Amino acid sequence: MKKQSAQTLVPGGTQWHPLALERSQARVWRQAGLKVTLYGFLLVFTLVWVYPFAWIASASFKTNAEIFSKGLDLAPSTLSLENYARAWDVANFSQYFLNTVIVSVGSTVLTVVMTGMAGYCFGRYEFRGKRPVIVLLATTVFIPTGFSIIPIFDLAQRLRLTNSLLGVVLAETGTAVALFILLFASYFSTLPRELEEAARLDGAGFARTFFQIMLPLAQPIMATVAIMQFIASWNSFFFPLVFTLARPDLRTLGVGMVAFVGEYSVDWAGMAAAATISIAPVILVFVLLQRWFVAGLAGAIKQ
């Protein structure tokens, strides 16, 4: 506060020499020039950056012949929804979409609740075996999917969980918990004790204290975990791929897309529509909730 006022005082407090004034005008012009260059650069950069989205959206309205014959022209000659109908019904993307939502939402909710519960215990209580388990969690944060996929598939098959969406949900959840438990634990450990103590001494039980008082206080970290897990499970491909090899009706969007390419290899317009169906809704959700996304991810790096 003090420094800022000192800064604004400098130009006003000095009697400006005419030459200095001229120089400062030159500086204003140079800064304006810089600003225009900056905006110009950012505009061109972001337009190129999002061009693939524009291209695929435009291709989804074109005919198969048009897609690669119209060159760089993004405008389709007709605005036909035929490709969408084909992708949605014939290629079964309505089903894939639903499956993806079930997997992503299911695993996000499960992850937030379960890692929140565990993080609460680690962050606020002392119990036997706590230290070694935290070390264990930290060392297993980065186990690659390719490393564990075979035993996980084997286990899931014995439990008859392959060829089911529940299996995909559990696999997506279980392999991601280590980092999130640590994030929750470190957040919970910084919360003041008073509220919790008051609740406990008023007779609220362990579970009630957690769900009604502590978990709501952890909203920022819940957002972080929910968003990271949602992005990860919406993006995920390896688990849904191997878990649905024998059940095409359980495919997620990504797996369905690859199958589509394999089955109808020349239906580019249909693929473009299918891709748009897969991408557009998440982009919409992201744009609506972007404040949360940015704050949530930033929370992960700050912890």
Add this chain to the structure above:
Amino acid sequence: MERRSGPSGVNLPGDAVWIYLFLFPVGLLYGGLVLWPVLAGVYNSLTDWRGFGGNRAFVGLANYRELLEDRLFWNALGNSFLFMAINVPIRLALSLALALLLNSATLRFRSAFRTAIFLPVVSATAIVGVVMTFIFSPFNGPVNLVLLRLGLISTPIDFLSDATTALPTVAAVSIWKWTGISMIYWLASLQAIPGELYEAARVDGASGLQIFRTITAPLLVPFAVIITLISIVNMLQVFDLVQTMTAGGPFYNTEVMEIYIFRHAFSAAMGVPRLGFASAAAIFFGLTTAALALIYGAGLRFSARRRAEMTRP
């Protein structure tokens, strides 16, 4: 006044039961999907095992011996590291530059720019992979059209089928895909730098470049350690983008480790699956990643120390 936080002072009888009850569900999943696979993976790697549900015959270290002699294994390991080595430096430099530009509070539309750059992150990777095969298509794909029109090339390039361009192309797409998330991490780090430092420097008449060199860069180092290591480990585990863009081709030129493992364990391309052999590859790869995770741990401790020094008044 002492701020009271951390482990609760309340420890009522019966809490221990609740604690284990709270830990049970996640412990079950963690045990089954993280710990068990490590142990089972080690055992599986010592067996000859052809197909889920089939019998496992103990063969000792035979799989590892075969692995070390498999040219394609070293090829895949090399490709994984090459992919990471192309992606990480370029992506981190690009995302840092964007974060520095977009961090200015006076910049208008900055959240619109940020949103645009972040869009690829929320788009499912496998879908992006398929879309990109169109974008880089040699048959009037937009990238080739632009290059032709600019006169940079005279005949279209078949980016994904050419041995020299396939891996760099997929790596370039992965840079595009993940720059947004690195940018958000950088922005969060930049915002953790106390604003008074900048004001003081400006009052002292420091130039933008000087400010970056003497204030921003040194204070970013601890965050850079974390961001870099997350990126390295994530990029070594690339699977979906490569699988959907090239499936490891042409002639194994883009086959990274996870595709190598997938090919031996699940793909029909091999005929009979070789799960024991694939497990050995997975263990070898897992140990490589574990070594990096150890470096990560050391880096994290270093970074925590630096951050503590930074925030100390």
